[in-house]
Amino acid sequence: MHVEFLGVPRQRAGISQLEVHADTLGQLLGTLATQIPPLREFIAVDRLHSSFIANLNGDRFVSDPSTPLVKEDRVLILSADAGG
Amino acid sequence: MPFGYHGRYLRIDVSTGASEYVPLSDTVLRQYLGGSGLGVKLLLDEGAAIMDPLAPEAPLVFAFSPLVGSPLTTSAKFAVVSKSPLTGRINDSLASSGFAIAGKRCGCDAIVIAGRAAELSVLVIDDTSVRIEPAAEYRGATCQDTESGLKARLGANYRVASIGPAGENLVRYATISHDGRHAGRGGSGAVLGAKNIKAIALRGTRRAEWANPGELTTISKSLSKRSFGPATAKYRELGTATNLLTFNRFGALPTRNFQSGTFDEAASLSHEQLSTTRSKTRESCVSCTIGCEHIYSLGSGGVRVEYESLFALGSLCGVSDPEAVLRASKRCDELGLDTISTGGTIAFAMECVERGWIDEPWLTFGSGDALLRAIDSIGSRRGIGDLLAEGSRRVAHAIGHNSIAFAPQVKGLEIPGYEPRALQTMALGFAVGARGADHNRSGAYEVDFSDKVDRRNLTLDAVRHAIDTEDKAALMDSMIICKFLRGVFNDFHDETAEMLRSITGWDVTADELRETAKRIVSAKRQFNLLAGWTPAEDTLPDRFLNTPLPNDPEASLSRELLNSLVAEYHRQRGW
Numbered sequence: 001m002h003v004e005f006l007g008v009p010r011q012r013a014g015i016s017q018l019e020v021h022a023d024t025l026g027q028l029l030g031t032l033a034t035q036i037p038p039l040r041e042f043i044a045v046d047r048l049h050s051s052f053i054a055n056l057n058g059d060r061f062v063s064d065p066s067t068p069l070v071k072e073d074r075v076l077i078l079s080a081d082a083g084g
Numbered sequence: 085m086p087f088g089y090h091g092r093y094l095r096i097d098v099s100t101g102a103s104e105y106v107p108l109s110d111t112v113l114r115q116y117l118g119g120s121g122l123g124v125k126l127l128l129d130e131g132a133a134i135m136d137p138l139a140p141e142a143p144l145v146f147a148f149s150p151l152v153g154s155p156l157t158t159s160a161k162f163a164v165v166s167k168s169p170l171t172g173r174i175n176d177s178l179a180s181s182g183f184a185i186a187g188k189r190c191g192c193d194a195i196v197i198a199g200r201a202a203e204l205s206v207l208v209i210d211d212t213s214v215r216i217e218p219a220a221e222y223r224g225a226t227c228q229d230t231e232s233g234l235k236a237r238l239g240a241n242y243r244v245a246s247i248g249p250a251g252e253n254l255v256r257y258a259t260i261s262h263d264g265r266h267a268g269r270g271g272s273g274a275v276l277g278a279k280n281i282k283a284i285a286l287r288g289t290r291r292a293e294w295a296n297p298g299e300l301t302t303i304s305k306s307l308s309k310r311s312f313g314p315a316t317a318k319y320r321e322l323g324t325a326t327n328l329l330t331f332n333r334f335g336a337l338p339t340r341n342f343q344s345g346t347f348d349e350a351a352s353l354s355h356e357q358l359s360t361t362r363s364k365t366r367e368s369c370v371s372c373t374i375g376c377e378h379i380y381s382l383g384s385g386g387v388r389v390e391y392e393s394l395f396a397l398g399s400l401c402g403v404s405d406p407e408a409v410l411r412a413s414k415r416c417d418e419l420g421l422d423t424i425s426t427g428g429t430i431a432f433a434m435e436c437v438e439r440g441w442i443d444e445p446w447l448t449f450g451s452g453d454a455l456l457r458a459i460d461s462i463g464s465r466r467g468i469g470d471l472l473a474e475g476s477r478r479v480a481h482a483i484g485h486n487s488i489a490f491a492p493q494v495k496g497l498e499i500p501g502y503e504p505r506a507l508q509t510m511a512l513g514f515a516v517g518a519r520g521a522d523h524n525r526s527g528a529y530e531v532d533f534s535d536k537v538d539r540r541n542l543t544l545d546a547v548r549h550a551i552d553t554e555d556k557a558a559l560m561d562s563m564i565i566c567k568f569l570r571g572v573f574n575d576f577h578d579e580t581a582e583m584l585r586s587i588t589g590w591d592v593t594a595d596e597l598r599e600t601a602k603r604i605v606s607a608k609r610q611f612n613l614l615a616g617w618t619p620a621e622d623t624l625p626d627r628f629l630n631t632p633l634p635n636d637p638e639a640s641l642s643r644e645l646l647n648s649l650v651a652e653y654h655r656q657r658g659w
Contacts, residue, residue: 007326084391
């Protein structure tokens with residue numbers, strides 16, 4: 001699936017997007033932590049730190065590591081705090 | 085008198101120069117804490133709800149808090165509380181830095197100002213001595229020039245809060261500025277301007293004692309350490325400007341007076357783009373370890389860039405030229421104008437020009453020159469600026485054509501940068517907000533950016549979450565601590581109760597603080613009821629209830645749904 005980074009995750013990752021294969025959100029986060037070490041600060045095994053959140057296809061925000069993913073999904077990783 | 089307080093407020097009548105200290109009981113302090121809560125309580129006692137906010141007798145409260153002066157990070161904050169000349173409802177706006185510490189060192193927990201000076205004046209509080217000095221030479225001066233001029237005149241150890249030309253000219257959304265920051269929303273600058281007070285300069289020597297200094301030091305160190313972690317990374321590393329592209333991605337970036345939730349040229353205003361073309365520095369308020377202020381170079385100086393200013397003066401007005409938007413933001417800072425209400429009112433006027441209802445053909449979406457010209461005209465109340473200085477609701481009533489349907493305001497306060505149709509818990513927060521559409525008194529957007537709700541298809545279950553964020557904000561604004569810290573707490577109520585115990589010596593618990601928050605929210609409602617609030621005010625403009633977002637048909641909010649959310653909110657509040 002396609003992964004987009006926004007805000008701090010984008011800055012830490014040094015890229016805005018990439019393609020990753022994973023069957024669940026937890027698997028995806030584990031892969032990201034391995035592939036992009038600067039993101040490890042925000043990922044505990046298979047979960048995001050509470051200050052960050054994942055979103056599926058611009059619709060649903062998800063946090064459960066067992067959330068199933070399919071190839072066509074777009075997963076957005078961003079700060080959970082939208083305060084301005 | 086509990087620890088952490090002086091147990092009194094200073095009341096000054098600037099008509100006569102008379103001042104007195106008025107005792108504050110333990111009970112009142114424990115029930116309302118400080119900041120917004122204490123300010124509202126004092127206004128209720130003063131009978132301010134039924135006064136004209138620009139009349140001499142209308143009081144303006146500067147309220148400090150038990151945490152001010154402590155080593156707790158982000159605690160150097162003060163609240164400015166009055167009846168709003170923009171909304172006719174309660175207004176509490178907060179600002180930060182040395183003014184809060186110096187004010188509390190004047191030996192009081194709040195300063196209440198009433199009356200009207202005979203000429204433009206500066207109110208000087210030197211410890212416990214109060215005097216009023218002429219300030220004619222600062223007429224028309226910017227907030228920054230006034231502050232630096234008064235420090236040169238009185239002494240560098242004075243801390244100054246001032247109004248710009250907008251406050252002098254009674255622009256209904258004028259700010260009170262201190263150290264580059266603003267008590268921004270709702271027009272407290274006009275209230276001070278109506279009193280002929282250009283600035284308040286103060287210094288003091290009196291410290292409040294802490295009940296348990298050792299415990300307070302331990303708590304403060306822990307909090308500071310956590311404030312360097314992931315929970316504040318967004319504010320520390322990028323600033324709030326990073327919201328722009330995120331909100332644009334979710335179709336929640338208000339554009340061209342809320343006609344769209346996406347701005348095609350958003351990238352040109354993003355922090356990534358600004359960072360590639362401008363140098364940037366970071367600053368902090370006094371006593372803050374986060375350092376959320378990102379100052380971008382502009383000409384020979386710099387300008388603080390915040391999301392709310394970028395959205396209001398950028399996408400909302402269709403302006404994508406970063407130079408124009410940054411200059412506009414800086415001009416608002418100089419004139420003492422709330423950037424959200426300024427941008428909202430100008431964007432509304434731009435749409436009215438498009439529809440042929442305002443005959444100012446130069447005032448067009450996308451024009452940076454028009455934006456800057458409009459801002460200057462508002463600050464001086466010249467030409468069309470005299471009308472725009474009244475805010476979008478009064479402009480709509482003046483021009484008719486049912487333009488109120490798309491005036492971007494609730495209770496008269498212009499809507500901040502959260503598209504209500506795309507963020508529907510926030511829509512509820514805006515509708516029921518005591519001071520109008522506001523993202524600082526309701527953090528309901530947090531709920532929209534979570535897995536607790538479907539942000540575009542809300543159910544009544546969202547209401548309790550919206551109430552939680554409103555209660556939490558009331559507590560943070562009264563204790564006072566910065567909302568940018570909220571992510572660092574493991575248990576917010578337990579930890580803030582622990583802070584308050586170490587400072588005051590009270591046996592306060594988390595449950596007591598939950599009740600305190602509800603009491604403060606209810607006090608604001610009581611103020612509004614006395615001021616004439618009716619249930620019909622708890623709504624959104626028709627535009628948001630009739631029209632889905634054009635780029636996102638799922639982002640649709642019906643009047644029936646909003647009405648049922650508001651009714652459920654009132655039910656759960658017990659109102």
